[in-house]
Amino acid sequence: MTRVDVQKKVLSENERIAATIRQTVRENGVYCPNFISSPGAGKTLLLERTLAMFPSNMRIAVLTGDIQTDNDATRLARYGFPVRQITTGGSCHLDARMVERAVDGWDLASLDYLFIENVGNLVCPSSYDLGEHDKIVILSTTEGEDKPLKYPATFSRAGLVIINKVDLLPYLSFDLELAKDNVRKVNPGVEILEVSCTTNHGLDTWYGWLENRRVRCTEATSASAAN
């Protein structure tokens, strides 16, 4: 078997499991986003701000992926919702099998949201379907405007792009409009939000976007159940 054949087999196994996860979350009206970014672009802090915003009766579960350490799970667990760390032990991305194992014992049907924070890597995670509704790609202003063009596979698959750390703009040579143009070159029509988790700039819009997705997701499930 060649390397290509093996990769294909691994991917199709991944697709099969991802399809099962997708079916479960869709049937139950659970909105499931998959957060992807470079290391240190601010996925965990954005998730912290997001969890802090929800009332405690919101039904949320969180998976967070890292190659090593459970630091992120510890940070995220402070908000009172169930959190599980997926430590990949070397692998540069989450795959559907890891997600399937990590949710074992959770009643997915009872959730409103299942948040998945991927390993910090702008390349490999976007190739692995986790059964999510949307890949949410976070670009930090400190990374430069060219990243959407350099990592087109990831940005082109985004259901939303968040430009994070806009509070640092006064201290950087980052051209926000150019960055957005570059995002649109590889993903025309994708929504782009500007956010700072330090000043809270843009977080209300982000919460609104998220709630809107969840409501649409619940409605789609109800409509399908009614048919």
Add this chain to the structure above:
Amino acid sequence: MTRVDVQKKVLSENERIAATIRQTVRENGVYCPNFISSPGAGKTLLLERTLAMFPSNMRIAVLTGDIQTDNDATRLARYGFPVRQITTGGSCHLDARMVERAVDGWDLASLDYLFIENVGNLVCPSSYDLGEHDKIVILSTTEGEDKPLKYPATFSRAGLVIINKVDLLPYLSFDLELAKDNVRKVNPGVEILEVSCTTNHGLDTWYGWLENRRVRCTEATSASAAN
């Protein structure tokens, strides 16, 4: 053949080619560092500052890797030294075969430095030996202090760690000492330089480090030729 077998075979093929590159650069006293970091941590700008520092009679060649675009090669070519872009077209790291092909036609024996800028990725590049003398790992202050612990394979293999963008420290909650402690936890004794390519802080020390390595590398070659 299992996936593991195929990966082993690919790696050993890589090691064979890397060994050939290593032999060529060592025999000829060419200092060859391999720059590794997250996307946007500042590899290209640091290389620009570095090339700008050298007199035009210094014999330098540069390889720069990206998944897509030749933006970095265009930026780096302005300094008058030969630069070649390696566009991996999807692959998340450089491998030795790519380097071997990219240097084709260059007289490596006539060089003082061969700089290799890897694909922006803190995970995969460190697993692929390119025959370099040192992996130089760049951590940006905007990425957070925890990255050495989360990406231990990369930081533990570093011959030098550069903490970049220290000009942004006043605007961040980044704890520089904690970051250094974390680097040392996974790589005790490694040198750590603090740098800003915006204010030029620390660049003289970096140039000194680099020249020192090159001189040691030339001396080692002369000593071995004399024996």
